[in-house]
Amino acid sequence: MAVKIFLNEDEIPKQWYNIAADLPGTPNPPLGPDGNPVSPEMLAPVFPMNLIEQEVSQERWIDIPEGILDLLYRWRPSPLRRAVYLEKYLQTPAKIFFKDESVSPAGSHKPNTAVAQAWYNKEFGIKKLTTETGAGQWGSALSYACSLLGLECKVFMVRISFDQKPFRKAMMETWGGKCIASPSPETAAGREILSKSPDTPGSLGIAISEAVEAAVTDEKGETRYALGSVLNHVMLHQTIIGLEAKKQLEKAGIKKVDTVIGCAGGGSNFAGLAFPFTLDKINGADIEIIPVEPASCPTLTRGPYAYDHGDVAKMTPMLAMHSLGHDFIPAPIHAGGLRYHGMAPLVSHAVAQGLMAPMSLKQLECYEAAMIFAKTEGMIVAPETSHAIAATIRKALEAKEEGKEKVIIFNLSGHGLMDLNGYTKYMAGELTNAELSQQELDATLERSIKGNPVPKL
Incomplete structure (x- = not known):
């Protein structure tokens, strides 16, 4: 069997898959401050209407415009490797x-x-985008995308990752992005948090507040906000991963997949691989689908399915999602992209429906798995991806114990060449397993979601 399975460029998927059309039950809508569903018009100061239409769409397949395909051809289709x-x-x-x-x-x-x-923002006439980033992968990606399309880009990067990963800032600036440590003195939300906690490591919830504020306070109306995970349209765009993977597995002669694995922070890379396979599961396939998260930020495994805000300053609507509470500040682990208090509503709904089996893993097990992967497959992966590899190793060893020839696929969501500080500290024995106590979790849930509406299953 081939070790590398490729698709030709003309085999790239021409449509995205929208799982909202197939999930059992009705996904809960975002709610405004009054507890009523948010209308598309209420989102207009934050997102362009063409993306809002995708956010609320119930269409199963959505065409990928030729202009976007032309951009994707720069690196897609991506390889499937054994x-x-x-x-x-x-x-x-x-x-x-x-x-x-x-x-x-x-x-x-x-x-x-x-x-x-x-691309959609450019089509709508927008000139500037603001966003947040945890580990810096999303900030780098949006800076790159804006450079291709001639848009300005401002990125609020979580302080602990800003300090841990200086070369991510360099990547953003190489592509013309402006990278600012969050919380920052540039926004009212940032100033308020700094006045209370000047030494905070920051969080994605804080950075989102700053980025949204920076967008909606543009008096010229030329700025919108872009989110790298969580929202429906982001999950939609990422399904190109799983759609390609299914074609490649077919080329490799694989007729049945037993286990699908991805690391899960906000949900985008996990959903990108998993949602096309979840469609098979909805239609009766026997597939185990595992989102893997840090034990120190166990949104799916310990957070309730509840309505909560996506950011600390409560500038976003309330979303029906598994949440640890919008003011939860995760431990400063090196997997910065997984340090988010909430989970994508579509992923949360699928978990609540029993379609997925979440798993949480500790930091040291994940780095050990990443080291094994580097010494066998040769690739140094991002700390986020190490969670998927650790879970894959667990499932592969289970197959060994059972003596069963199972097929496992995971998403290698990113390389770790900008994350070598974490590897250095792991090899020096300086990393520890951060724990989240039940007392701390109870306190943040009491502050954040008590009295909020309860999502319907």
Whole structure:
């Protein structure tokens, strides 16, 4: 069997898959401050209407415009690889495949939606985009996309990652983006948080507040906000990953997939691979679908399914999602892209419907898995991706114990060449397993979601 499975450029998917059309039950709508559903018009100061239409769409298949395909051709279709050397190391009968999203110019899956969002904003007449970023992968991707389309880009980067990953800022600036540590003195939300907690490591919830504020306060109306995960249209754009993977597995002669795995922070890379396979599961296929998150930020495994805000300053609508509370500040682990208090509403709804089986893992197990992967397959992966690899190793060893030849596929969401500080600290024995106590979790939930509406299943 081939180790690398490619698609020709003319085989790139021409449509995105919208799982909202097929999920059992009715996904809960975003709610405004009055508790009523948010109308598309209420989102207009934040997003262009062409993306809002995708956000609320119930169409199963949405055409990818030629202008976006032309941008995607720069690195897509991405390879599907078989991890034969990891299989040999583990002595497992399982066949392990991974979708290699590290081949994009920004080094991760994030440009799949960055170029789409930048293109739709440009079509709508927008000139500037603001956003947040955790580990810096999304900020890098949007800076790259804006450079292709001639848009200005301002990125609020979570302080701890801003300090841990200085070369991410350099990447953004190379593509013309402006990168600012969050919380910052540039916004009212940032100033308020700094006055209370000047030494805060920051969070994605804080950075989102700053980016949204920066967009909606543009008096000229030339700025909109772009989000790298969580929202429906972002999940939609990322499904190109799973759609390609299904074609590649077919080329490799694989007729049945047993396990689909992706790391999960806000949900975008996980959903990108998993949603096309979830459609098969909805239609009766026996597939285990596993979103993997940090034990220190266990949104799906310990957070309730509730209505909550996506940001600290409560500038976003309330979303029906698994949440640890919008003012939760996760421990400063190196997987900065997974340090988010909430989860994509579509992923949350699928988990609530029993279609997915979330797993949480500790930091040291994930780095150990990343080291094994580097020494077998040769690739140094992002700390976020290490969670998917650790879960894959667990499932491959289970297959070994059971003596079953299972097929496992995971998403390699990004390389770790900008994250070597974390590897250095791991090898020096300086990393620890951050824990979230039940007392801390109870306190943040009491502050954040008590009294909020309860989502319907």
